[in-house]
Amino acid sequence: LVSFILYQSDLADNIRTLIYIFGDMLNSVGAAGKVFEYLDREPQVSTKGTLQPETLTGHVHFNNLSFSYPTRQERKVLQGLSLELRPGQLTALVGPSGGGKSTCVSLLERFYQPQQGEILLDGQPLQSYQHHYLHRKVAMVGQEPVLFSGSIKDNIAYGLADCSLERVQEAARRANAHSFISQLEKGYDTDVGERGGQLSGGEKQRIAIARALIREPQVLILNEVTSALDTESEHMVQEALASCPSQTLLVIAHKLRTIERADQIILIDQGTVQEQGTHQELMDRKGSYYKLRERLFTEDDMSH
Numbered sequence: 582l583v584s585f586i587l588y589q590s591d592l593a594d595n596i597r598t599l600i601y602i603f604g605d606m607l608n609s610v611g612a613a614g615k616v617f618e619y620l621d622r623e624p625q626v627s628t629k630g631t632l633q634p635e636t637l638t639g640h641v642h643f644n645n646l647s648f649s650y651p652t653r654q655e656r657k658v659l660q661g662l663s664l665e666l667r668p669g670q671l672t673a674l675v676g677p678s679g680g681g682k683s684t685c686v687s688l689l690e691r692f693y694q695p696q697q698g699e700i701l702l703d704g705q706p707l708q709s710y711q712h713h714y715l716h717r718k719v720a721m722v723g724q725e726p727v728l729f730s731g732s733i734k735d736n737i738a739y740g741l742a743d744c745s746l747e748r749v750q751e752a753a754r755r756a757n758a759h760s761f762i763s764q765l766e767k768g769y770d771t772d773v774g775e776r777g778g779q780l781s782g783g784e785k786q787r788i789a790i791a792r793a794l795i796r797e798p799q800v801l802i803l804n805e806v807t808s809a810l811d812t813e814s815e816h817m818v819q820e821a822l823a824s825c826p827s828q829t830l831l832v833i834a835h836k837l838r839t840i841e842r843a844d845q846i847i848l849i850d851q852g853t854v855q856e857q858g859t860h861q862e863l864m865d866r867k868g869s870y871y872k873l874r875e876r877l878f879t880e881d882d883m884s885h
């Protein structure tokens with residue numbers, strides 16, 4: 582009965598969207614207090630937009646954004662931040678902890694409205710798009726994706742009615758998950774177990790990427806996606822990213838090694854863009870990016 586209601590009503594549609602949006606985040610936090618912190622991130626914005634264009638290129642502009650969280654209005658978390666994400670390119674956001682990277686993603690997902698400036702998607706303000714349309718076109722894969730007890734197929738097709746196995750396999754191929762799934766005795770019918778306990782971190786991540794890709798988003802955000810993975814899995818995720826040639830890709834990276842091939846790297850610190858360019862350009866400049874790398878790699882060495 583519950584699933585019937587969930588699939589029939591508009592209210593349920595909203596709930597499903599929220600579960601989908603917050604699922605990854607909820608799984609990435611352990612303590613109950615943290616869960617409420619994340620639940621506080623429910624959209625606090627109007628959902629009256631109507632635009633649903635058939636084609637979307639995924640060109641994103643952050644124009645002079647200033648933002649304070651509603652609970653701490655005295656503190657400006659973003660201060661006149663501008664940046665551009667281009668279709669067919671991989672952009673990496675890097676920077677010290679607390680600099681504002683995740684806040685940029687929250688604004689792109691419309692959990693909040695900036696107090697000043699605006700975000701444009703294909704030249705139109707984000708709020709002019711229809712709410713569900715926007716959440717289909719702008720998808721995020723979190724650091725520790727949620728997998729549900731159920732088959733791999735159901736996990737990839739999650740929330741999509743009447744999704745064929747061929748469509749699931751196509752998404753898995755693009756996410757570089759098809760070959761490991763095919764090697765499992767029960768293939769796509771394999772039960773992933775409670776919270777995906779039977780799969781490695783990299784395998785779970787690739788299933789989550791397939792789940793995002795099957796919805797054909799035009800903007801794909803990977804939040805710290807590689808930070809928990811081993812080197813081989815990192816490589817696989819990079820390949821999965823390479824299979825999105827026309828999408829706009831945004832990666833929030835902590836392991837700076839993984840984003841050296843990004844088309845542009847944007848370093849955010851104290852709520853503003855401090856530096857941007859390719860890896861080589863930023864290394865040659867010997868500025869903040871260069872120093873951040875030195876610091877992180879020293880910390881990395883010391884932890885081994």
Ligand code: ATP
Nearest residue numbers: 650652653658676677678679680681682683684685
């Ligand atoms: P990290 O690399 O540690 O994830 P970040 O660069 O993503 O950091 P943000 O999470 O965007 O940084 O945080 C920027 C600032 O906003 C920090 O000072 C943080 O404490 C504050 N902040 C983040 N989320 C909230 C919130 N929900 N309410 C109030 N302040 C917040």
